[in-house]
Amino acid sequence: MAGNGEQPGVNGHKPDFTSPDPSYKFPDHKLRTQLRDSSKTPLVLVACGSFSPITYLHLRMFEMASDFVKASLPFELVGAYFSPVSDAYRKNGLALAQHRIEMCKMASESAAQLMVDPWEALIPEYTRTATVLDHFDHEINDVRGGISTADGTRKKAQIALLAGADLIETFISPGIWSDEDLSHILVRYGAFVVERSDTDLDQALAQLKQTKEHIYIVRQLVKNDISSTKVRDFISKDMSINYLIPPNVISYINQYDLYKGHHEMTSRVQS
Numbered sequence: 001m002a003g004n005g006e007q008p009g010v011n012g013h014k015p016d017f018t019s020p021d022p023s024y025k026f027p028d029h030k031l032r033t034q035l036r037d038s039s040k041t042p043l044v045l046v047a048c049g050s051f052s053p054i055t056y057l058h059l060r061m062f063e064m065a066s067d068f069v070k071a072s073l074p075f076e077l078v079g080a081y082f083s084p085v086s087d088a089y090r091k092n093g094l095a096l097a098q099h100r101i102e103m104c105k106m107a108s109e110s111a112a113q114l115m116v117d118p119w120e121a122l123i124p125e126y127t128r129t130a131t132v133l134d135h136f137d138h139e140i141n142d143v144r145g146g147i148s149t150a151d152g153t154r155k156k157a158q159i160a161l162l163a164g165a166d167l168i169e170t171f172i173s174p175g176i177w178s179d180e181d182l183s184h185i186l187v188r189y190g191a192f193v194v195e196r197s198d199t200d201l202d203q204a205l206a207q208l209k210q211t212k213e214h215i216y217i218v219r220q221l222v223k224n225d226i227s228s229t230k231v232r233d234f235i236s237k238d239m240s241i242n243y244l245i246p247p248n249v250i251s252y253i254n255q256y257d258l259y260k261g262h263h264e265m266t267s268r269v270q271s
């Protein structure tokens with residue numbers, strides 16, 4: 001991964017990262033501002049996705065990546081973020097962004113480093129993942145000047161995408177990602193990829209050979225195949241979702257009657 005410093009965004013220019021929501025503030029309350037080991041490179045992991053709803057596997061992805069980093073890489077994890085996709089993504093089963101943001105926040109409450117950044121979700125148009133990572137780079141490295149070492153010098157944080165193997169499989173499917181975005185994501189940032197059943201990572205990695213060195217494969221030592229689709233399916237069939245997603249998220253889903261039919265996009269949060 002290249003050090004992501006004062007470089008332009010994708011297409012050679014930095015977009016305007018201002019949020020259309022005047023109340024938006026970049027969440028940094030759990031961002032570690034000083035490295036524990038100054039010889040390491042600060043690392044910030046960003047998981048982009050629907051999170052409709054968030055599951056225990058989405059939470060576990062960060063634990064698995066964190067263990068992997070501690071065991072084998074010269075990075076120190078200083079922050080971890082969920083970035084729920086905007087409603088404009090229009091994926092099947094997508095609950096309103098305000099619900100998905102809220103559920104991600106509830107699920108992350110007790111996690112030491114996990115935060116939810118609503119920036120992407122609050123933009124009415126779809127934002128490509130390369131631009132989302134540029135936004136994190138801007139907030140952490142340009143606005144906050146990176147992360148401090150014990151002697152007060154600053155280090156640029158390495159921003160990286162955290163994703164499941166199915167997402168990496170889409171990297172080689174025509175028409176989903178532009179070559180420019182892929183190289184921006186993989187060369188400038190890099191990706192931590194959690195293996196997933198029924199995905200052929202080897203084939204994807206073989207085709208991504210020139211950028212393969214920026215992809216870290218995180219093995220699932222305890223295999224877990226929860227998906228939001230399965231959770232939504234269980235809810236629609238009035239089956240139990242206990243122990244698949246956090247209890248406070250289950251209460252929230254019940255409170256707003258989410259995923260019971262085809263009205264997810266219209267069920268508003270009560271004020």
Ligand SMILES: Nc1ncnc2c1ncn2[C@@H]1O[C@H](COP(=O)(O)OP(=O)(O)OP(=O)(O)O)[C@@H](O)[C@H]1O
Nearest residue numbers: 049050051057163164167196224225226227228229
């Ligand atoms: N069981 C799993 N194993 C590995 N990665 C996963 C798993 N479930 C989700 N992910 C990853 O989590 C990220 C967020 O995904 P997303 O919200 O689209 O989850 P999903 O559960 O796959 O959703 P859906 O079922 O609605 O397609 C993606 O990178 C996805 O690959």
Ligand SMILES: NC(=O)c1ccc[n+]([C@@H]2O[C@H](COP(=O)(O)O)[C@@H](O)[C@H]2O)c1
Nearest residue numbers: 048049050085128129130167176177178
């Ligand atoms: N070209 C792109 O930037 C691109 C393409 C496909 C998916 N994605 C992202 O991947 C994440 C997961 O997407 P799916 O839920 O469709 O697997 C979403 O955050 C989405 O924005 C980005």
